[in-house]
Structure formats: C-alpha cells, structure tokens
Amino acid sequence: MSARALPQELIRAKRDGEALSPEAIRELVGGISDGSLSDAQVGALAMVIYLNGMSSAETVALTEAVRDSGEVLAWTDLELPGPVLDKHSTGGVGDLVSLVLGPWVAACGGFVPMVSGRGLGHTGGTLDKLESIPGYDIAPSRERFRHLVCEAGVAIVGQTAELAPADRRLYAIRDVTATVESLPLIVSSILGKKLACGLDALVMDVKTGSGAFMPTHEASFELASTIAEVASRAGTPITALLTDMSQPLAPCAGNAVEVREAIALLTCEKRDGRLLEVTRALAAELLLAGGLADSRDAALVLLDDRLASGAAAERFARMVAGLGGPADLLERHDRYLPQAPIVHPVHAERSGRVTQMDTRAVGLAIVALGGGRRAPHDAIDPAVGLTGIAALGEAVDGERPLAWVHARSEADAKHAAAQLKAAIEVNDVTAGDVRLPTLIQDVIRREAP
CATH class of the missing domain: 3.90.1170.30 (Pyrimidine nucleoside phosphorylase-like, C-terminal domain)
Known part of the structure; x- marks a missing residue:
C-alpha cells in the first residue's frame, strides 16, 4: 500500500460521500489482492460502497482495477483466425445456455475462453453441471486451457488463482458482511473476471422474474444498463439481453439432466423451446459483435447451419475430450452421466x-x-x-x-x-x-x- 494514502483515509473519504480517484481505487484493490488491507478494512470498504454507491467513473475504475489485479489473458501470440468472445448470465434455474452457446459460437468461427462459476443459492452453476461428466477437468493448466481454446475453439473452465484475485477475496468478504447486493460491487465482480479473459466482445444474459437474482424488471434493467456502460467504457463491446426467468429456462433442472438436455439440443434431437431461442439470440449477438456476420439474419442462418450440420456438437465433444472427459459422450451419454x-x-x-x-x-x-x-x-x-x-x-x-x-x-x-x-x-x-x-x-x- 502506498505511503501517499492510508487505506483508512480512503475508506473515510468514501464514507463521507467523496468520490474516489482511479488511483485511490487501484491502491485499495491492490491492497485487497496482496493482503495489505485487513479483512476488517475490506469489509468496511464494501459497506461504504454498499451504503453510498459509486459514480459511473468510480465503477469503471473499480472494474478495471479488479480486472488488472491478476493475469489478463492475451491471445495475439496464438494468431487466432477469429474473435475472442464470451457470454455471462446472472443465473437462473434450468439455465444451461453456456453448454450450448460456447461450442455453437466456436463452430461459427469464434474462440470462446469461458470462465464459469458454481451454483449460488437457488441458481445452478455451469461448473457443477460439467463436473457430472466423468473426468472433466475444470481447472486445467494455463497452457492446456489456451491450447484447447485454439484447437477446439471453446473451453469452459473455472476461475484460476491468477485471474482477478481481488474479486475472489472481496466476494468472500461481501458474502459475510451483507454487502452482496451492491450494484457497483456486482458489476465489478462480473466484469472484472470476464474482461481479464482478453475478450473482443461480450454478451450478457441478465435474468428477470421470480427465479432471477434481481426479480423485478426495473432492477434487472438497471443492472443490465450499468454492466453495458461499464464494459464499454472499460474497452469491451457488449450486448446485454434482458430475458425472462419467471419459469425454468429449460424443461429440466439439475446437473447431469441439464448436460443431457444440452446434448439433445446440440445433436438436434430437440429443435425448439425457450432455451434454444435464448441461446440462439445470444449467439447471434456475439457473431455480430465479433464481425462473423454482417446482419442478424446472416448470423441466424450461419448458426442454424452449424447446428444442423453437427459442427456445434463436434466442438462440444472436442472440448469434453480435451479436458479429460469421454470421447464418445455424445453417442453414449447414458453410460457416463449419473x-x-x-x-x-x-x-x-x-x-x-x-x-x-x-x-x-x-x-x-x-x-x-x-x-x-x-x-x-x-x-x-x-x-x-x-x-x-x-x-x-x-x-x-x-x-x-x-x-x-x-x-x-x-x-x-x-x-x-x-x-x-x-x-x-x-x-x-x-x-x-x-x-x-x-x-x-x-x-x-x-x-x-
């Protein structure tokens, strides 16, 4: 921590309603990462942000500081022939979009390094679903992760210790200090991790309804708008969709049962439903943002072709096998899934x-x-x-x-x-x-x- 500003003085300034400079925010986030801020100080900082909020400029600075608190992935050395794209959801029930969207976008020419999380409260977690596949490694080495993104076009894994370490500590303290629901802290937590993946574009799926993190339309719209503004000001193009969670997105919910549902969609055993509609819309936005299609109609035609041809399913199979899962999961999923x-x-x-x-x-x-x-x-x-x-x-x-x-x-x-x-x-x-x-x-x- 710099001698120029004691952390308690910066916390005091925020407590008294002052706006923090980007430099002050970087100092505080650095202290969260390296441990020079005590748990008591981190909890106090979270509480004053919860109570007093943050300006747009402060939230951008906080997001960038969280992003830069660890490794920020770079892909230029791999000379990927397409854009680096990702998606994030605020969570819901029966929401297995990531399992389908990642390989689907990869089949269209995108590269998807998707860092996902576990279930939280009543919402399911992508990592928990993938761990129902025998052998699937959610924590590969950096080299294996990068190789698989290059080779298969998609790798869905967990957050590493190197990515946004400030968020991991800050979130743990927020969870026990009743400060989880702070909008600036939510936005910086979501985007800090995602933007550390070196993305060319991001799509957000912000849920609203009885199964959403923020159930009212007004609160969900505010979250979506704030995320979109902060991501763009931090240098990443973004599209945020506000989607319904007043009923489960898929007609199933659980872990292995949702992997089965993903396989049914990717292999075209199922050809309609709310899950497919939302996934298709999110994927189309990514193709547009990444320059893989020049219109929404063209994006949808490309997506439909890659799904019908089996290319999306093949990317999913390559990802699973590349991370230690069975090579014949698509053909014999009842043998492997519990x-x-x-x-x-x-x-x-x-x-x-x-x-x-x-x-x-x-x-x-x-x-x-x-x-x-x-x-x-x-x-x-x-x-x-x-x-x-x-x-x-x-x-x-x-x-x-x-x-x-x-x-x-x-x-x-x-x-x-x-x-x-x-x-x-x-x-x-x-x-x-x-x-x-x-x-x-x-x-x-x-x-x-």
Missing part, C-alpha cells in the same frame, strides 16, 4: 393449466435434493433434479404431471414433490387466460469508445 435411483412423477392436486410459478422455490427444491449447496463446501449429487417441468400455460392432469423428480431416496422425492406443488399454481382456465411473459424483453448494445 442417474438417480428414484424417478417419480409429481402430479398437481387438481387438473388445469399452470398459471404461475415461484421459480426460486423450484431451484431450492433441487438444492434440497442435493443438486445444490446449502453451505459453500457441500458436496453435490449430480444425478438428482427435475425433468419434464410443465411450462406456464401448459395443461396438467392425471396423465401429465408437473414434473418428474429424480432423487436419491423416497423421502427426498416426497419432500421435493411437496416443494414443487407449493411452487407451481394450477387453475381451471383456458390457454388464452394465461399471460405468458415475453422471453427476450430488452436488448442493450454498447460499443467500446
């Missing part, structure tokens, strides 16, 4: 149509089954989850259940069934009486200055 011993339908108490859903409660039902974590170090059961989840407006009765629960025991299945029934409202109405939410609600595009 399956729960108990699978039961969950029927509604009455026939009718699904009119409303507490998606967060659906996610928590999966956590209770063992498919998520109650505490950070909990083990996850990759086999459990839900499949065949009825969509809003869909009719359910004695033949068509609300979903099928995949559980480790009869007691777990019974508990999850009760949670699911409480989370899904069924009424005797016609299809026209059910108001279906718009899937893609807003699009925000920002170029780098």
Whole structure:
C-alpha cells in the first residue's frame, strides 16, 4: 500500500460521500489482492460502497482495477483466425445456455475462453453441471486451457488463482458482511473476471422474474444498463439481453439432466423451446459483435447451419475430450452421466393449466435434493433434479404431471414433490387466460469508445 494514502483515509473519504480517484481505487484493490488491507478494512470498504454507491467513473475504475489485479489473458501470440468472445448470465434455474452457446459460437468461427462459476443459492452453476461428466477437468493448466481454446475453439473452465484475485477475496468478504447486493460491487465482480479473459466482445444474459437474482424488471434493467456502460467504457463491446426467468429456462433442472438436455439440443434431437431461442439470440449477438456476420439474419442462418450440420456438437465433444472427459459422450451419454435411483412423477392436486410459478422455490427444491449447496463446501449429487417441468400455460392432469423428480431416496422425492406443488399454481382456465411473459424483453448494445 502506498505511503501517499492510508487505506483508512480512503475508506473515510468514501464514507463521507467523496468520490474516489482511479488511483485511490487501484491502491485499495491492490491492497485487497496482496493482503495489505485487513479483512476488517475490506469489509468496511464494501459497506461504504454498499451504503453510498459509486459514480459511473468510480465503477469503471473499480472494474478495471479488479480486472488488472491478476493475469489478463492475451491471445495475439496464438494468431487466432477469429474473435475472442464470451457470454455471462446472472443465473437462473434450468439455465444451461453456456453448454450450448460456447461450442455453437466456436463452430461459427469464434474462440470462446469461458470462465464459469458454481451454483449460488437457488441458481445452478455451469461448473457443477460439467463436473457430472466423468473426468472433466475444470481447472486445467494455463497452457492446456489456451491450447484447447485454439484447437477446439471453446473451453469452459473455472476461475484460476491468477485471474482477478481481488474479486475472489472481496466476494468472500461481501458474502459475510451483507454487502452482496451492491450494484457497483456486482458489476465489478462480473466484469472484472470476464474482461481479464482478453475478450473482443461480450454478451450478457441478465435474468428477470421470480427465479432471477434481481426479480423485478426495473432492477434487472438497471443492472443490465450499468454492466453495458461499464464494459464499454472499460474497452469491451457488449450486448446485454434482458430475458425472462419467471419459469425454468429449460424443461429440466439439475446437473447431469441439464448436460443431457444440452446434448439433445446440440445433436438436434430437440429443435425448439425457450432455451434454444435464448441461446440462439445470444449467439447471434456475439457473431455480430465479433464481425462473423454482417446482419442478424446472416448470423441466424450461419448458426442454424452449424447446428444442423453437427459442427456445434463436434466442438462440444472436442472440448469434453480435451479436458479429460469421454470421447464418445455424445453417442453414449447414458453410460457416463449419473442417474438417480428414484424417478417419480409429481402430479398437481387438481387438473388445469399452470398459471404461475415461484421459480426460486423450484431451484431450492433441487438444492434440497442435493443438486445444490446449502453451505459453500457441500458436496453435490449430480444425478438428482427435475425433468419434464410443465411450462406456464401448459395443461396438467392425471396423465401429465408437473414434473418428474429424480432423487436419491423416497423421502427426498416426497419432500421435493411437496416443494414443487407449493411452487407451481394450477387453475381451471383456458390457454388464452394465461399471460405468458415475453422471453427476450430488452436488448442493450454498447460499443467500446
């Protein structure tokens, strides 16, 4: 820490409503990284930012300082013949977009070094899903990661110790000091890690609805707008889509069951649905931003061709094999992906149509089954989850259940069934009486200055 400014004086200035200079912010973030700021000081800093907020300029400076607190990946030495692109989601239930989008964009000529995270609260984590694949290494060496991005066009891995180390410490302290919900801290955490990957463009999927981190449209739009502004001012072109999370994005939720769903989409076993629509829209924005298509229509034609030809599925297979998973996962996924011993339908108490859903409660039902974590170090059961989840407006009765629960025991299945029934409202109405939410609600595009 520089002798020019004691950390407590910088914290005091922010406490008293002053704006911090980029230099002051860099000093503080440097102290978070190297340990010269104590946990008490980091907690105090997080709290004054939570209480007083940050200006746009401060948030940009914080994001850049977090990005630069460790290694910033560079790809120029590899002479990649296409743009370096990535996607991030604010999280949801049944949201397996990354598993499909990464290889799909790679098949179109992009290079996708995707650093992903684990499940948080009721939301699923991409790394947890991938770890249901036997042998898949989420923490490869830097050299193996770079080689796979070059060779397969995509590698989905976990955050390394070298990428944005300030964020890892700051987030851990935010988690125990009731400061997670600060907009500047959320934005700098998301973008600090992503921009450290040396991207040419980024697309954000910001969720809204009952299963979203920020459930109201207003809060989600503010988050999307702030992320777009900060990323562009930090030098990375970005598109943010505001998408619906008032029901699970896919008709399934869990870990292994979502990998199966991804394979079904990539191999064209399934050819429609909300998941495919959102993934296709996000991928099209990346192709446009990366110069791989000159119009949205051209981007969609290219995407559809690469999916139908099997090129996207082949990229996924190469990524899995390149990170230690089975080379024949696509063809023999039932041999490799774990399956729960108990699978039961969950029927509604009455026939009718699904009119409303507490998606967060659906996610928590999966956590209770063992498919998520109650505490950070909990083990996850990759086999459990839900499949065949009825969509809003869909009719359910004695033949068509609300979903099928995949559980480790009869007691777990019974508990999850009760949670699911409480989370899904069924009424005797016609299809026209059910108001279906718009899937893609807003699009925000920002170029780098």
